[in-house]
Amino acid sequence: xxxxxxxxxxxxxxxxxxxxxxxxxxxxxxxxxxxxxxxxxxxxxxxxxxxxxxxxxxxxxxxxxxxxxxxxxxx
Amino acid sequence: xxxxxxxxxxxxxxxxxxxxxxxxxxxxxxxxxxxxxxxxxxxxxxxxxxxxxxxxxxxxxxxxxxxxxxxxxxxxxxxxxxxxxxxxxxxxxxxxxxxxxxxxxxxxxxxxxxxxxxxxxxxxxxxxxxxxxxxxxxxxxxxxxxxxxxxxxxxxxxxxxxxxxxxxxxxxxxxxxxxxxxxxxxxxxxxxxxxxxxxxxxxxxxxxxxxxxxxxxxxxxxxxxxxxxxxxxxxxxxxxxxxxxxxxxxxxxxxxxxxxxxxxxxxxxxxxxxxxxxxxxxxxxxxxxxxxxxxxxxxxxxxxxxxxxxxxxxxxxxxxxxxxxxxxxxxxxxxxxxxxxxxxxxxxxxxxxxxxxxxxxxxxxxxxxxxxxxxxxx
Numbered sequence: 239x240x241x242x243x244x245x246x247x248x249x250x251x252x253x254x255x256x257x258x259x260x261x262x263x264x265x266x267x268x269x270x271x272x273x274x275x276x277x278x279x280x281x282x283x284x285x286x287x288x289x290x291x292x293x294x295x296x297x298x299x300x301x302x303x304x305x306x307x308x309x310x311x312x313x
Numbered sequence: 314x315x316x317x318x319x320x321x322x323x324x325x326x327x328x329x330x331x332x333x334x335x336x337x338x339x340x341x342x343x344x345x346x347x348x349x350x351x352x353x354x355x356x357x358x359x360x361x362x363x364x365x366x367x368x369x370x371x372x373x374x375x376x377x378x379x380x381x382x383x384x385x386x387x388x389x390x391x392x393x394x395x396x397x398x399x400x401x402x403x404x405x406x407x408x409x410x411x412x413x414x415x416x417x418x419x420x421x422x423x424x425x426x427x428x429x430x431x432x433x434x435x436x437x438x439x440x441x442x443x444x445x446x447x448x449x450x451x452x453x454x455x456x457x458x459x460x461x462x463x464x465x466x467x468x469x470x471x472x473x474x475x476x477x478x479x480x481x482x483x484x485x486x487x488x489x490x491x492x493x494x495x496x497x498x499x500x501x502x503x504x505x506x507x508x509x510x511x512x513x514x515x516x517x518x519x520x521x522x523x524x525x526x527x528x529x530x531x532x533x534x535x536x537x538x539x540x541x542x543x544x545x546x547x548x549x550x551x552x553x554x555x556x557x558x559x560x561x562x563x564x565x566x567x568x569x570x571x572x573x574x575x576x577x578x579x580x581x582x583x584x585x586x587x588x589x590x591x592x593x594x595x596x597x598x599x600x601x602x603x604x605x606x607x608x609x610x611x612x613x614x615x616x617x618x619x620x621x622x623x624x625x626x627x628x629x630x631x632x633x634x635x636x637x638x639x640x641x642x643x644x645x646x647x648x649x650x651x652x653x654x655x656x657x658x659x660x661x662x663x664x665x666x667x668x669x670x671x672x673x674x675x676x677x678x679x680x681x682x683x684x685x686x687x688x689x690x691x
């Protein structure tokens with residue numbers, strides 16, 4: 239089981255991403271992106287526990303620009 | 314006080330708007346899109362809710378295309394200056410507000426663009442469309458039209474104009490400052506690329522808030538700055554709404570806008586429009602029997618109009634009429650209403666008119682009192 243963090247940039251994108259995931263049965267929370275990469279900067283992530291690939295597909299299908307994805311094993 | 318200047322800003326606001334505004338200041342006090350603590354996220358959620366609500370209300374599918382601006386004028390300037398390049402041609406109506414006219418005139422004086430003005434016919438859509446078509450040329454990049462005149466209330470055949478623009482791949486922008494929340498507006502059905510709105514008029518929000526609903530295209534920015542996103546990049550983000558929303562948002566105003574839209578949804582936009590339309594028809598009926606009062610538009614012949622009526626009493630300057638009414642506690646606006654084109658059209662560019670603009674909350678007693686006071690000035 240992994241906690242997936244999908245960085246989507248702005249808080250509006252994060253809100254939209256959260257809604258897209260919820261509409262597909264995935265409960266997500268919005269968190270401030272903690273890892274700031276050089277040349278990127280501040281932003282927000284949607285964080286959820288579950289399968290990575292279907293969730294990313296839902297987000298891509300909804301036109302949400304994904305900046306980065308990280309996974310932390312919590313099992 | 315009898316307030317009949319709702320075209321300038323609506324008053325009173327519905328009680329729930331007032332309550333939402335107060336609640337916003339107290340409970341949604343953090344800067345959305347900046348912090349990661351609970352209240353910042355909660356505030357961001359409220360803003361997102363209003364963004365979605367606004368998108369649905371105006372027929373926009375993508376809520377991120379809804380941008381909150383300082384006012385409608387800023388939204389209009391963002392569109393005009395964000396789209397036009399050297400050599401472009403623009404077509405506008407003869408009813409446009411200075412919010413549209415002045416930015417275009419500035420660009421024209423800089424020899425960057427040219428623009429033409431089509432003649433609207435209040436009673437014959439065909440003639441309006443004929444004139445509109447006659448203004449288009451191969452360089453026409455943008456058509457900018459008001460939905461309803463802020464001087465006369467008359468509306469333009471936007472759906473037909475929008476369809477023509479779509480067929481010819483011309484960008485279509487609409488100034489709906491006077492009509493938003495009152496007349497039917499469906500951005501998709503009207504083929505509108507950019508819809509500019511004043512939140513504080515028919516949408517009942519407080520002053521200091523405008524809305525720009527775009528089509529997702531990357532407009533050149535009018536203002537750049539902090540967005541809370543991609544902060545390491547010196548270049549403005551290319552995604553919406555961040556691209557057009559630099560700096561701190563008017564959070565309490567936006568939340569109050571949400572309450573305003575809820576009020577309209579619950580009351581029924583058609584009911585609001587009918588109530589205001591009936592008031593205008595009542596005033597018109599009272600005035601058209603007085604040979605000394607000139608109303609400029611026969612409202613009984615119009616299929617639809619925004620609740621605005623301009624008039625003059627014989628050769629009495631409008632400002633004097635408004636001043637005398639103000640002394641009796643009646644609030645109306647005289648002058649050119651920042652819309653010299655509309656006044657030129659009806660021949661009042663030298664003297665202006667007196668404008669009455671009631672709201673859903675205007676009572677019959679107030680209107681009859683105002684009519685009586687106006688008639689006493691004859």
